[in-house]
Amino acid sequence: MQGGLTRRHFGLLLSTSAAVLAVPAYLRAQGKPKVVVIGGGAGGATAARYIAKDSENAIDVTLIDESAKFTTCFFSNLYLGGYRDFKSITHGYDKLESNYGIKKVTGRAESVDVAAKTVKMADGSTIPYDRLIVSPGIDIVYDSISGYSKEAAEIAPHAWKAGPQTELLKAKLDAIQDGQNIVMVAPPNPYRCPPGPYERVSMMAHALKGKGYKNCKIIVIDPKEKFSKQALFQEGWQKHYQGMVEWYGPSVHGGIKSVDVKSGAVTTDLDTFKGALLNVIPAQKAGAIAAAAGLTDDSGFCPIDASTMRSTKDPNIFIIGDASIAGAMPKSAFSANSQAKVAAMNVRGDLIGSKVFPAKYANTCWSLIETDDGVKVGAQYAPAEGKIAATSTFISQTGEDAALRKSNYEESVGWYSGITADMFG
Amino acid sequence: MRLGNRLVRYQSNCVLRHAPIVQAVIATFLFAGTIGSAIADTTDAGEKLFKVCKACHEIGEGAHNKVGPHLDGIIGRTAGTVSGFNYSKAMLEAGTSGLKWDHENLAKYLERPRDFIAGNRMSYRGMADTKDRETLIAWLGKASSAKAAVDPKALPVAVPISAEARSFTDIVLAQKGDPEYGEYLAGECVTCHQSSGHADGIPSIVGLPADYFVHALFEYKTNVRRNEVMKLRVVNLTNEEIAALAAYFSKLEPK
Ligand SMILES: Cc1cc2nc3c(=O)[nH]c(=O)nc-3n(C[C@H](O)[C@H](O)[C@H](O)COP(=O)(O)OP(=O)(O)OC[C@H]3O[C@@H](n4cnc5c(N)ncnc54)[C@H](O)[C@@H]3O)c2cc1C
Numbered sequence: 001m002q003g004g005l006t007r008r009h010f011g012l013l014l015s016t017s018a019a020v021l022a023v024p025a026y027l028r029a030q031g032k033p034k035v036v037v038i039g040g041g042a043g044g045a046t047a048a049r050y051i052a053k054d055s056e057n058a059i060d061v062t063l064i065d066e067s068a069k070f071t072t073c074f075f076s077n078l079y080l081g082g083y084r085d086f087k088s089i090t091h092g093y094d095k096l097e098s099n100y101g102i103k104k105v106t107g108r109a110e111s112v113d114v115a116a117k118t119v120k121m122a123d124g125s126t127i128p129y130d131r132l133i134v135s136p137g138i139d140i141v142y143d144s145i146s147g148y149s150k151e152a153a154e155i156a157p158h159a160w161k162a163g164p165q166t167e168l169l170k171a172k173l174d175a176i177q178d179g180q181n182i183v184m185v186a187p188p189n190p191y192r193c194p195p196g197p198y199e200r201v202s203m204m205a206h207a208l209k210g211k212g213y214k215n216c217k218i219i220v221i222d223p224k225e226k227f228s229k230q231a232l233f234q235e236g237w238q239k240h241y242q243g244m245v246e247w248y249g250p251s252v253h254g255g256i257k258s259v260d261v262k263s264g265a266v267t268t269d270l271d272t273f274k275g276a277l278l279n280v281i282p283a284q285k286a287g288a289i290a291a292a293a294g295l296t297d298d299s300g301f302c303p304i305d306a307s308t309m310r311s312t313k314d315p316n317i318f319i320i321g322d323a324s325i326a327g328a329m330p331k332s333a334f335s336a337n338s339q340a341k342v343a344a345m346n347v348r349g350d351l352i353g354s355k356v357f358p359a360k361y362a363n364t365c366w367s368l369i370e371t372d373d374g375v376k377v378g379a380q381y382a383p384a385e386g387k388i389a390a391t392s393t394f395i396s397q398t399g400e401d402a403a404l405r406k407s408n409y410e411e412s413v414g415w416y417s418g419i420t421a422d423m424f425g
Numbered sequence: 426m427r428l429g430n431r432l433v434r435y436q437s438n439c440v441l442r443h444a445p446i447v448q449a450v451i452a453t454f455l456f457a458g459t460i461g462s463a464i465a466d467t468t469d470a471g472e473k474l475f476k477v478c479k480a481c482h483e484i485g486e487g488a489h490n491k492v493g494p495h496l497d498g499i500i501g502r503t504a505g506t507v508s509g510f511n512y513s514k515a516m517l518e519a520g521t522s523g524l525k526w527d528h529e530n531l532a533k534y535l536e537r538p539r540d541f542i543a544g545n546r547m548s549y550r551g552m553a554d555t556k557d558r559e560t561l562i563a564w565l566g567k568a569s570s571a572k573a574a575v576d577p578k579a580l581p582v583a584v585p586i587s588a589e590a591r592s593f594t595d596i597v598l599a600q601k602g603d604p605e606y607g608e609y610l611a612g613e614c615v616t617c618h619q620s621s622g623h624a625d626g627i628p629s630i631v632g633l634p635a636d637y638f639v640h641a642l643f644e645y646k647t648n649v650r651r652n653e654v655m656k657l658r659v660v661n662l663t664n665e666e667i668a669a670l671a672a673y674f675s676k677l678e679p680k
Contacts, residue, residue: 378654379657
């Protein structure tokens, strides 16, 4: 408009703002830009909270998750070890709704119409968006191991998505008698939480040792030749759980052929390993909604722009957390939380023109080996040549003193409180 | 690898597997008292209240200074007198003018630390409940070791700041930190250091004076304070970014 405000325009403005005041809040909200977040976990809950908090109500935020409550995978190993109860790793969305005005929709997102910019829910309803954030975590690729399936997981839990699977694994662990063995099939790369399987081994060993069992073994059949924090875990197993843990890489077992969950057997090229408890952690891919929305590539995960977390396939969609291909960053809750903040900032920049700063990412993963024996690994990341690359890293060392290991554990407890407050308010 | 080789490695493992467990020292007693928060809690009420202090303070025999001074023998101690701890000017002045941590003063301090000694650096909102304060103070007395290390007649002594630390802090603070940029950068900090100022295992940094904030980061950078996570974060921050963070956090209030 060239001529500035005429009287008539002024009058119009006045009457519209009077009308705005008369309109109920829920209708007025329709005028605001809309953000929909699929997945209320480490990435999604953080993104929703940061967009709502930092836009001070200028953006309408809807958070979709199929569950009413979220159980964290992080610290679920400590639940297995008896350090935490299930309630303490389960969180509600009530504060996100009451303190930040986020609308929580409990239901499954089925597909995305990227042209119409709507999310279709399993109940048939549709939810429109201006920007969509997709943080569905991983899906288990059941058929990556012959003999394994969704049904088989009810006997041999993967417990790689937290919830009933985690409780099932714990019940089976609690039922182990002295002299019985546990067999774990570790996952191939890439998977969520690289040190996770080995922390789990430590926590299961801790639980058995705590009962005074002297003749139980945990046998790990690994498709990888090496794993995260390997020297630290192996030192810890030797120190705390001597004779209890056996780990076999492919150069020893020759390849995993199949599992038979009924008899608790894992057949490899070399031998068949049997356990009273079988924990099978298969290969993983981005949560199904990512593929349904056409956001994945051949790897099963989603390519993103390293400086924004924006999908390279659709400029209105951001993908964060485990589902994204985030270069050197491991798939962790810390990473997802960090990526969420970059995506949130860019979404606000897109929709309300707020300032966008250069992306920075961070990760730290703590693992507990035995009571007061915590280790950590971490890195700082930045976009470089189209990928997220590490700018500096550190890792705990073998042979560290007990005081440092104890403070690592205390730090991890502080981190858990911190990140869950950062996600859920 | 050829099967023959694999067999050798596997069999040598099998030997281990079937060997009698000689060194099975089963330390079941390790369980008691060390189990995390949510499991059947038999902890003393005072000790429970101390959980929010623990991120920064140690107590009992051999307690060290952490982010806060150790509290062994706190009851009756003169303010600002733990040796080697770098107190704020405000706390040193309180000690010099004779403030003693008797029950009454501790209770007042714990209620609203930032009101009782303005300018002190404890990032803690305060404990509103009178009974909780009493319980905690009683426990602090009980938890102190018999030969608590601090002489009640000691006088506060300032720990001199190194010239390098001083000049780093001055250089950083010479730039006016942008709190908006600080807020974005703080996203990285608040994954662990809660923006509410609550602390369970990781110290609160909410409301820290800018000068102290920068000085503390310098100490992480130079290994005076040892923490790999913090060091990693700090070495990746420019002076401008540190100034922005200091500007942002110094304006926050613990909730
Ligand atoms: C045993 C274990 C231990 C771990 N320990 C740690 C640790 O110590 N530190 C760490 O940083 N990380 C840890 N992790 C990894 C961490 O849990 C994940 O990396 C993190 O949760 C990823 O966040 P996300 O947002 O991508 O996915 P998630 O947190 O899994 O959230 C995804 C959410 O989306 C929902 N969802 C998916 N699809 C749909 C749909 N179509 N409709 C509606 N809702 C949907 C799911 O219900 C879920 O709630 C651990 C993982 C495991 C398995």
